[in-house]
Amino acid sequence: MRRRKSLAELERERGRLLERIGxxxxxxxxxxxxxxxxxxxxxxxxxxxxxARTFVQRHPWAMGAIGAVLVLRxxxxxxxxxxxxxxxxxxxxxxxxxxxxxxxxxxxxPG
Numbered sequence: 001m002r003r004r005k006s007l008a009e010l011e012r013e014r015g016r017l018l019e020r021i022g023x024x025x026x027x028x029x030x031x032x033x034x035x036x037x038x039x040x041x042x043x044x045x046x047x048x049x050x051x052a053r054t055f056v057q058r059h060p061w062a063m064g065a066i067g068a069v070l071v072l073r074x075x076x077x078x079x080x081x082x083x084x085x086x087x088x089x090x091x092x093x094x095x096x097x098x099x100x101x102x103x104x105x106x107x108x109x110p111g
Contacts, residue, residue, distance in 0.1 A: 005013070056063055070078045 067078075070081075
């Protein structure tokens with residue numbers, strides 16, 4: 001039969017755990033330093049993408065103007081870019097759907 005811990009033992013264990021947590025928190029910045037610049041780069045990319053998205057949503061005429069200039073200037077290259085864009089869009093849609101399927105599988109209860 002297991003013995004129940006006394007209140008004093010629980011307090012000592014809590015104190016040890018709090019000390020351990022404090023030590024881990026103080027070590028965290030040093031352990032985080034090697035990947036910090038990578039995460040900052042990712043944040044900058046995400047911010048730039050969000051800013052571009054916001055611009056396009058607020059100024060759809062700008063995208064239309066760019067498209068018109070491309071059509072008038074180089075119609076053949078526009079066709080190639082449209083094919084590339086379609087390929088990227090299809091790839092993105094497939095990857096997103098695949099990720100959703102994986103997420104559903106991971107969230108499904110076992111059994």
